[in-house]
Amino acid sequence: MFCSVLSRLFTAALLLATLSHHHEDADFYPSSKLRVGPAQSLEWDPNGYLIFCPCMGRFGNQAEHYLGSLRVAKEINRTLILPPWRSYKNIPFTDWFKLEPVRAYHRVVTAHDFMEFLAPEHWPPEKRIGHCWNFPKNKCEMKAGNPFGPFWDELGIDFAEEQNYRLGNDMDNPQVVREWKERFPPDMHPVVALKGAPAKFPIAASNRNIQRHFIWSDAIEREIKEKFTAERPFVGIHLRNGQDWVNSCNHAGDIPQFFASPQCLSSAQRVTKDLCMPSIEEIVSHTREAVIRVRAKTVYIATDNNPYLDELRAGLQDFDDVVLLHLNPWLPQIDLAILGRADHFIGNCVSSFTAFVKRERDAQNRTSTFWSFNRPGDVSGK
Known part of the structure; x- marks a missing residue:
């Protein structure tokens, strides 16, 4: 998972502390009752797409990764595929937040709409590559364990290939932004699917104000x-x-x-x-x-x-x-x-x-x- 060295020191404690927030073991809104069709006609973005698994902790931690990942997508000029929130199952982003205010910040599409309307033609199963923030010689296991496996399975995503990458997450640093663009040119990597969020925890101070675009559904x-x-x-x-x-x-x-x-x-x-x-x-x-x-x-x-x-x-x-x-x-x-x-x-x-x-x-x-x-x-x- 992409995170700072200091965050790694506290990962085990973080997961323990967040797994017990009392409400989140309850049932959630049935997505079929809330979901509507795509808010606008979907066209393929030649600048490419970014998606990640929000798989560290519960809602508070996931939210910080959403905000940071929005910043990454904006800086590297890719449409963010908004992943579902992760509890014991995937919860569509729009069950809890409105989509249009997020689009006022940057280009986004829900994971459901992407997989239904764009992936069949532009990201077929044989072209799906998963990426892990890892050392080159280590094995990238995109779907190993829970919640990683169930998260991708519920989206109907398997990976034909898996690769490692090591990039920074400071989007205030122009060099880091350039390195992302050089590592993932959109003609070779139209969809960058990451095992974990490309953002730090806790959230960078410069990304906190992005939350003004998260408006309750x-x-x-x-x-x-x-x-x-x-x-x-x-x-x-x-x-x-x-x-x-x-x-x-x-x-x-x-x-x-x-x-x-x-x-x-x-x-x-x-x-x-x-x-x-x-x-x-x-x-x-x-x-x-x-x-x-x-x-x-x-x-x-x-x-x-x-x-x-x-x-x-x-x-x-x-x-x-x-x-x-x-x-x-x-x-x-x-x-x-x-x-x-x-x-x-x-x-x-x-x-x-x-x-x-x-x-x-x-x-x-x-x-x-x-x-x-x-x-x-x-x-x-x-």
């Missing part, structure tokens, strides 16, 4: 309208406190980077255990400050485990009109979308789930803060 909007009827203003909070997260945070003391921590820390700052796993006292006092600041009527709680309802009620007992709301929806994207609309948001700096919310809110100039880092008085949240 009508299906997600209907879910929110149906389930979230709380009174505003409201404070949204994200709590990570499941045992897998606790175990991961035990390794987070006094290190330069951990998971999504660059979203709040500079290279000169260090990750602490409190940043990763804030105390109950910090959660209660920070939430209380936010309630006071925005005059909140509701506190919306999204969590993978314990919502701390009793502790928060005790800490807010002098606010008779404040309601604590923990929906625990069947789909985590519902939590994400609601948190993005809060009048103030408090999240976990180390979490890529929080990071998705923070980027969405930054694009809308909404305030955010992080547990054990800053407080609601910092209106920028940055």
Whole structure:
């Protein structure tokens, strides 16, 4: 998988920590109910195509790879084949996000439309080459293991040949962009299919604002309208406190980077255990400050485990009109979308789930803060 050396050091812990987010084991929208035909007439792009397997972790990590891969496709001037999101099965991109806002950033086509309307003529089975970020002498196994094999199988893709490549992922560096174009000229490689994302984790700071092009689908909007009827203003909070997260945070003391921590820390700052796993006292006092600041009527709680309802009620007992709301929806994207609309948001700096919310809110100039880092008085949240 294409990632930075530092990211590789944390891959095992990352996978462990992301495999347990509670909602994502639920059933998903039946794609047949949501999918429509291609939004526009599809013509072959002579500049070529790029597709990857979003196969590291769950939604928060996958989202960072989507954003970075969009940047790669734009810089090397290829249409990005939007892969499905990966859970226990492939979830079409358009189940959760609208397509046209993404097209405002760069050329894209859904994987389903590409395979149905373009691949039969332009990318037949005998011409399908898979590429692994690997050393030349190592074997490239595009479909070895789960989720790699099931991901490609569900798209109906087998590879006639497999090759290795080693290229950088810093799209702010013109030399790296040139190397990509030289390695994969479109006349010889019309479709570049990658085992992993061609982008770094955590996301490069220069790519964060691409998220403004990720607009929730009508299906997600209907879910929110149906389930979230709380009174505003409201404070949204994200709590990570499941045992897998606790175990991961035990390794987070006094290190330069951990998971999504660059979203709040500079290279000169260090990750602490409190940043990763804030105390109950910090959660209660920070939430209380936010309630006071925005005059909140509701506190919306999204969590993978314990919502701390009793502790928060005790800490807010002098606010008779404040309601604590923990929906625990069947789909985590519902939590994400609601948190993005809060009048103030408090999240976990180390979490890529929080990071998705923070980027969405930054694009809308909404305030955010992080547990054990800053407080609601910092209106920028940055």
